Amino acid sequence: MQIAGRIVTPDGIVDDGHVTVDGPLIASVGSGPVIGRPERAAWVLPGFVDIHNHGGGGHTFTTGDPDSARAAAAFHRRHGTTTVIASLVSSPPALMRDATAAFLPLVREGVLGGVHYEGPYLSGARCGAQNPDFLRDPDLDELAALIDLGDGAVRMMTIAPELPGALDAIKLLASHGVAAAVGHTDASHGATRAAVEAGATVATHLFNGMRPVHHREPGPVLALLDSPGVVCEVVADGVHLHDGTLAFVAGAARGGYALVTDAMAAAGMPDGAYELGGLSVVVADRVARLASNGSIAGSTLTMDAAVRQAVGAGVSIVDASRAASGTPARAVGLSGTVGAIVPGLRADLVLLDEQLQVTGVVHAGVFQ
Structure with a gap:
């Protein structure tokens, strides 16, 4: 052909x-x-590689249901995402175990590219749309058991590096070839640099769910942008980031940047009421927000729309394509395949x- x-x-x-x-x-x-x-x-x-995706087309990855995961992956494939990493949200230990076991056959089949744990080792102050009831400090035994259960399917985990035991968790992830991502964090600039030195290689949706930049305490954003070994995720939907911020990251991220959707089940669906990790979400004019406080709750984005948004922000199609495919594949160890x-x-x-x-x-x- x-x-x-x-x-x-x-x-x-x-x-x-x-x-x-x-x-x-x-x-x-x-x-x-x-x-x-x-x-x-x-x-x-090249087919898009979405390393941060909670669902779409009315289906979710967050409950660990394999049929729902298969349908969500099929929805995003129609929009050009040929490799999708199924992102869980902060969850009880049993759900994390069950979802990992349920998704392993889909990874082996090629329906999914792997699993991403967005939590539960996150900052309560920057949890965003993560369920605070399920947040907890890093547990190395729990983490080691999940990695072992995943048998190569676990590709990434998002951690707040200021939590007790977080640096050891990052080292454990790195030692098993799992990308450690810094996100949902109130960490200082110094604590973020320590996470990078420990082995963190990804910034989870840069700027969002992070302490903002301040000239006397630059916080995590500048530390992550300035790290040659860190890929910075950006949600290019015109809501999470202004196009000017997107264009800035495209030129400033020393380790490259990856377009991600952070999509939830509402992607491709009508406005209305939805659920994410046990929290009520309302989607209006394509923007998903928590019903309780209005915090952004994932997105309704698809990767083809993210590419168009990036190009519209002044990014070349070659750079946008790299950010939608090559760089995210590298971030989660798939660049030898896709x-x-x-x-x-x-x-x-x-x-x-x-x-x-x-x-x-x-x-x-x-x-x-």
């Missing part, structure tokens, strides 16, 4: 290009005339028109 158009690769744009797919893998990338009648698109990008249009990687492709609307999706060499 061949797909022709402007191909976005790690090295730039191949005009009048084509991708040859052999089975589930990319066989070659070239330019010029092709034999036969290839599929055509204005743009061909995230770029390179021979030998899985044939995950998103076909877009001139307005960057999705016209087709290929996953493992098969049109979806």
